[in-house]
Amino acid sequence: MGLREYIVRxxxxxxxTLWAFVTLLFVLFRMVPGDPTTRFVMExxxxxxxEQRIEELGLNEPLHVQYIEYMSQLMRGEFGDSTHYREPxxxxxxxxxxxxxxxxxxxxxxxxxxxxxxxxxxxxxxGSRFERGGIVATLMARSSPEFWIGVILVWIFVFQLGxxxxxxxxxxxDELTMNVIDRYVNVDFLRxxxxxxxxxxxxxxxxxxxxxxxxxxxVLKADFIEIKKAEGLPERTVxxxxxxxxxxxxxVTVVAxxxxxxxxxxxxIETVFNWPGIGREMVASVTRNDYPVxxxxxxxxxxxxxxxxxVADLAYLYLDPRVKYE
Amino acid sequence: xSLETPPxxxxxxxxxKLRWQRRLEAVRNWLNVLKxxxxxxxxxxxxxxxxxxGVFARPIEISVGPVWATVQPFSLAxxxxxxxxxxTGLQGPSWDHPLGTTHLGRDVLSQLLVATRVTxxxxxxxxxxxxxxxxxxxxxxxxxxxxVDDLLMRITxxxxxxPFLPFAIALVFIIGASLVNVIFxxxxxxxxxxxxxxxxQVLSHKQRPYVESARAIGASDFRxxxxxxxxxxxxxxxxxxxxxxxxxxxxxxSLSFLGLGPPGMISWGEMIYDVRSAGALxxxxxxxxxxxxxxxxxVMSVFFIGRSLEKVVNPELRHSE
Numbered sequence: 046m047g048l049r050e051y052i053v054r055x056x057x058x059x060x061x062t063l064w065a066f067v068t069l070l071f072v073l074f075r076m077v078p079g080d081p082t083t084r085f086v087m088e089x090x091x092x093x094x095x096e097q098r099i100e101e102l103g104l105n106e107p108l109h110v111q112y113i114e115y116m117s118q119l120m121r122g123e124f125g126d127s128t129h130y131r132e133p134x135x136x137x138x139x140x141x142x143x144x145x146x147x148x149x150x151x152x153x154x155x156x157x158x159x160x161x162x163x164x165x166x167x168x169x170x171x172g173s174r175f176e177r178g179g180i181v182a183t184l185m186a187r188s189s190p191e192f193w194i195g196v197i198l199v200w201i202f203v204f205q206l207g208x209x210x211x212x213x214x215x216x217x218x219d220e221l222t223m224n225v226i227d228r229y230v231n232v233d234f235l236r237x238x239x240x241x242x243x244x245x246x247x248x249x250x251x252x253x254x255x256x257x258x259x260x261x262x263x264v265l266k267a268d269f270i271e272i273k274k275a276e277g278l279p280e281r282t283v284x285x286x287x288x289x290x291x292x293x294x295x296x297v298t299v300v301a302x303x304x305x306x307x308x309x310x311x312x313x314i315e316t317v318f319n320w321p322g323i324g325r326e327m328v329a330s331v332t333r334n335d336y337p338v339x340x341x342x343x344x345x346x347x348x349x350x351x352x353x354x355x356v357a358d359l360a361y362l363y364l365d366p367r368v369k370y371e
Numbered sequence: 372x373s374l375e376t377p378p379x380x381x382x383x384x385x386x387x388k389l390r391w392q393r394r395l396e397a398v399r400n401w402l403n404v405l406k407x408x409x410x411x412x413x414x415x416x417x418x419x420x421x422x423x424x425g426v427f428a429r430p431i432e433i434s435v436g437p438v439w440a441t442v443q444p445f446s447l448a449x450x451x452x453x454x455x456x457x458x459t460g461l462q463g464p465s466w467d468h469p470l471g472t473t474h475l476g477r478d479v480l481s482q483l484l485v486a487t488r489v490t491x492x493x494x495x496x497x498x499x500x501x502x503x504x505x506x507x508x509x510x511x512x513x514x515x516x517x518x519v520d521d522l523l524m525r526i527t528x529x530x531x532x533x534p535f536l537p538f539a540i541a542l543v544f545i546i547g548a549s550l551v552n553v554i555f556x557x558x559x560x561x562x563x564x565x566x567x568x569x570x571x572q573v574l575s576h577k578q579r580p581y582v583e584s585a586r587a588i589g590a591s592d593f594r595x596x597x598x599x600x601x602x603x604x605x606x607x608x609x610x611x612x613x614x615x616x617x618x619x620x621x622x623x624x625s626l627s628f629l630g631l632g633p634p635g636m637i638s639w640g641e642m643i644y645d646v647r648s649a650g651a652l653x654x655x656x657x658x659x660x661x662x663x664x665x666x667x668x669x670v671m672s673v674f675f676i677g678r679s680l681e682k683v684v685n686p687e688l689r690h691s692e
Contacts, residue, residue, distance in 0.1 A: 073542070184675070189663070192640075312536050343534075
């Protein structure tokens with residue numbers, strides 16, 4: 046199979062996966078036991094109002110009509126109206142999604158920058174006390190659920206030292222009405238960003254650190270490193286220029302997958318820090334039976350995972366030409 | 372075909388013996404690795420302590436019809452975990468309550484000990500089921516190939532697109548929070564990793580001579596898959612089982628932390644949820660730290676064991692340390 050054929054096949058797969066995911070979503074949210082109206086429709090004073098609301102939501106249509114309507118709505122990027130806020134979900138959810146992206150990207154950038162450096166150092170200093178301590182520390186971070194890391198950080202920096210704010214993304218008013226620049230570019234926002242981003246960073250750092258260490262060990266065994274050392278290059282140059290640079294490549298695919306996965310993990314961090322993002326909104330909307338919002342949030346997170354997995358596959362293909370297109 | 376003698380009884384006996392030898396060999400292998408692996412030893416020790424606590428924290432009673440039997444008669448936990456035993460208001464550690472009390476006057480130590488059992492049940496049951504499904508999907512997919520492989524792998528792809536925790540939250544909320552449903556939600560996602568890895572391993576085993584010869588003697592597909600190939604991928608499966616325990620425990624703790632844990636059951640995640648909703652995060656360090664440290668230690672012990680299993684599966688790692 047040729048490269049082009051492989052890519053076309055992979056794209057078809059992507060479309061199929063997205064379709065199946067969206068259908069799964071539809072089924073999942075219709076799986077609600079009992080009469081769907083009891084969950085989809087909040088309390089209304091009169092039976093007529095209830096009837097009218099059911100009609101508005103299209104819940105009186107046959108299931109296949111609902112499905113087609115739902116699919117075509119998604120195609121247009123519409124998610125219906127929130128039953129709680131009584132406004133279009135798309136307007137509501139995109140600013141939240143942006144907040145999540147800002148938080149998770151900050152966390153991932155910190156995690157991968159320091160993870161790579163830390164992992165390279167562990168690989169370089171193999172067998173040392175630093176390496177052993179490093180492995181235990183990474184596994185400790187990996188073993189703590191995100192909420193536990195968050196709780197510890199809050200306890201230290203908010204309750205004991207009192208230097209950082211505990212929750213939210215800004216000190217004043219309704220953060221979501223401000224325009225993007227005003228919202229993100231100020232010191233107060235940065236202060237609010239530190240703890241949640243650090244929580245994610247600590248949690249995500251283990252993967253690049255351990256992976257980097259392992260590939261470093263592989264690379265350091267290779268002959269060319271010995272040659273470089275024999276050439277009399279300083280250790281530092283061999284480490285950074287040759288060993289580390291060659292070890293970092295396999296991480297590219299992992300970054301893509303981690304970016305997708307982080308969208309799901311944001312649920313916990315956002316809950317701990319009351320971060321007005323898509324994850325916290327998802328939990329909140331699920332508990333208040335606001336299904337259009339919950340579905341939209343779930344849709345965006347799932348799409349992010351699927352697309353990033355696709356990117357990871359293509360990156361892998363690009364990085365490792367030996368891969369067989371099967 | 373006339374050259375082949377039909378298998379005699381001694382033949383199959385020998386083969387059975389051989390198989391057992393192979394299995395013993397695998398166990399011995401692991402023990403050898405463990406001897407040199409400090410982290411693996413620590414992991415096993417911690418896990419053993421948690422198992423002990425999980426079993427003996429509270430009496431276990433089993434009823435068969437009208438007959439009640441107390442299987443485990445005594446209790447490590449000094450108090451009833453849900454009972455008010457110390458008046459109200461938070462109390463710091465004391466001789467009566469080594470880890471203090473909750474705002475409702477409940478003994479934190481007792482809750483901590485009793486919660487171990489929930490963690491063990493969720494971790495072990497969910498991991499076992501997820502790995503069972505994943506291993507079967509992987510073996511069947513790789514062995515039959517063709518449309519079976521295509522279908523199963525496309526399903527796996529879709530599951531890979533589902534964000535784990537949000538899915539578990541939505542599902543548990545829709546079908547209701549109970550111990551069974553929490554495990555169900557976790558299993559529904561967790562099998563995917565095992566399926567992929569087992570598939571790729573079986574694909575390589577499929578080509579090997581021993582499978583060819585088994586087929587030549589006329590062994591059934593079922594027999595080849597589960598008697599011939601399965602034991603060879605078993606070390607890998609056990610490695611994935613160890614990691615699955617870790618993920619299941621983290622997932623359960625996270626769900627409980629969000630208030631979606633099994634109601635009426637105290638778990639470590641739920642204890643932290645309780646501290647938070649009681650607004651006691653600031654003062655009650657004796658209430659918030661023990662359950663978090665317990666989760667961390669438990670998951671870490673499983674990771675340590677996983678790492679030493681990894682060295683058995685991938686002998687190259689043994690020399691790198």
